[in-house]
Amino acid sequence: MTEQIDKNVSRRDFLSATSVAAFIGSMNLAGAVPAKARLDSDRKIRIGVVGGGFGASFEWHLDPNCTVEAVSDLRADRRNHLQQVYKCEKAYESLEKLVLDPKIEAVAVFTGAPDHVRHCVEVMNHGKHCICAVPAAMSLEEAALLKETKERTGLKYMMAETSYHRRPCILARQLYQDGMFGKFLYCECEYYHYLAGKHGQAYWWQNGKPTWRHGYAPMLYPTHSTAFHVGVTRERITDISCLGWGDDHPDLQENQYDNPFWNMTALGKCSGGNICRCNVMYNVVAGGERAQWLGEKLSLYMPGSGGQPFAVKAHGSPPVTALPDYQDLLPESMRVASGHGGSHTFLTHEFVAALVEDREPAIDVYESLAMTVPGIVAQESAKKGGQQLKVPSFDK
Template sequence: MLNRRSFLAIAGTTTASVLLAPGNAFAINRSGNRKKIRMGIVGGRFGASFHFHEHPDCMVEAVSDLREDRRQHLMQTYKCTKSYPSLTALLKDKNVEAVFIATPAPDHATHVIQSLKAGKHVLCAVPLALTLEDCRRVLETVKQTGLTYMMAETSYYRQQTISVRKLYRNGDFGTIFRAAGAYHHPGLEALYFDEDKKPTWRHGLPPMLYPTHCTAFLISVTGERLTRVSCMGWGDDSPILKKNVYKNPFWNETALFETDKGHPFKVEVDWRAAVRNAERAEWEGEKMSFYMAHTESDPKDNLIVRYADRVGYDDAGFIHKAPLTEPYKQELWWQTELLPAPLRHNSGHGGSHTFITHEFIDALIHNRKPAVDIYESLAYTVPGIVAHASALKGGERMKIPVFDPGR
């Protein structure tokens, strides 16, 4: 059983990046370097749910939102006295070194490119972009500027995902030959219209254009890339779906991906259905499998199944190998030395927000790539774009471009 004591004992003097990610991850600043990164926060809703003001190597220099009430909320949250009415205005502030873009998803590519060209490092909410063309534009801008881009993907830092990465690297799973991820958000139509009854960016958003909460579960553990997909969508004649800007007919989409290792990976993104609200995954291996709980409030549902060389019988009396099933007591990694002391508290999306905060700041302080860099972000985002195109063609099997150098 993996616990905090054994984890840290194994870690020794090795950084957490070696232990927790296929590539880079996060590492505590033990260098004594006390430079503070000066952040700008853009977007007064989701942008207010992070912890930059608590990080010992960061200060919030300025905030921005189009609405005055949200600017005030951001200033109160981050103990900041400077605000701007637009991203354009904030980017002119020479004291701001990096920005967190928490604006509507259709604006991400434009806002990221604008910020990079203004000389700012960028942390951006998910997804990277909504089209392949915009994905390529962001990639080219990151390469041209040489600045840091990181996507704030929460599933990467959920407590179970951190544990599964460690178990996988220890060899507990053997080969993970099949996996599944689900993002079930029934009732999302409540966010389709604002208080003035005007459509928001979420109105009719194709589910597979928001895939990263699922794709990160597999890719961040094994490092595989998704290379082909067949996807099916479901919709109805609801007037709520009519006349959306995406011309999307689907409430829910289900995709079967193939990885570059030849493994299947099923992804479900549902906006309207009789399903349990969930952001969860299942990792099935030759030696061990891990089944994630449906909710953070019911962590006892985390289960491990281990292969066992013992005889069992099914309900018809036929012989089989009987696996060992046990509950998994989830370590709360946010309580440990993996984070600076001020950030060792619970946070949004399964404890992930403090980890995202620290990873971005620490990457800038140490001049290294963040865990979810531009290539990892593309690997999480692009498969969903192609999956939606497949669904619009009745499930046609389609090839997914892979952007990583050397792949």
């Protein structure tokens, strides 16, 4: 979903907007944003990109510290598309062939969700760093395997979660790290994608056959929501209960996920003592990813598909309605419009910067699993009528 913000203001304009903004202006950006605009290095990460659907919508070729060494998709049309987008001469017929290329040092895995862990394990077992589309895993067993592989190989792993890199989320992180919320009390986060209609059915079926998306369990796709809580506070959702709603649609009667739900609402107890309410819904008139973060002293509201405006509200101050564009945190060549509210450029640059600086990416394997695993448990909870369940830890 495109951000519903009319005005892209520079950080300086934002800071002079109101008294709240002036207060925000005194904050230090360090750590709240993904990476430095200019890296003190000429090094170029040689990446392989796999998956020519969503995987063709990033800016690897625009990052001064990255070069696309090769691309891959099982489909020839998508291989060609990737080659054109990333201006790359080399293409492989599969990920399994691409990982044999000794020139490639990192692989971007943008295959279907049920293949993520298998593909990331294949990549890391071939000695290459890995960035992968969401979700990180689809079962607790897969989560354990991903963690074990990353720790055994010592390579870098990052989950390509777009919500984390949206500008309101960058600001929320900045406000949280500077203690501006006061006591942080509640995060309401949601991902809405209308899949019940014709458009959605095109995702679920191709050439008369069900795709991996057919009947997909909403809470096995939780990270667009959970990233707004975990990615701001770095807390863990420790206990979760969830309710689901479905109807007698034939796709919900029989699917590979044994999923009877269109819409799900989970309530999480968090390690910081606060509450996270997380929605994933496929059959409502709403679209996109959105959150609101409520604190004792300050609250931040993201814009939403229902026309809700963006606002930061503090006690006794008028709402701040302008949002910094954060473009000065990107290399100049990457200051372009990009997908999911402009998040793709930040996400791309964060992975490249992590490799160049030899550090873990902001969404490392532990944060990725902290965003993913609560959903796996929530799906079980909903099948048990909303029973509250413990969320196992996959931390170090």
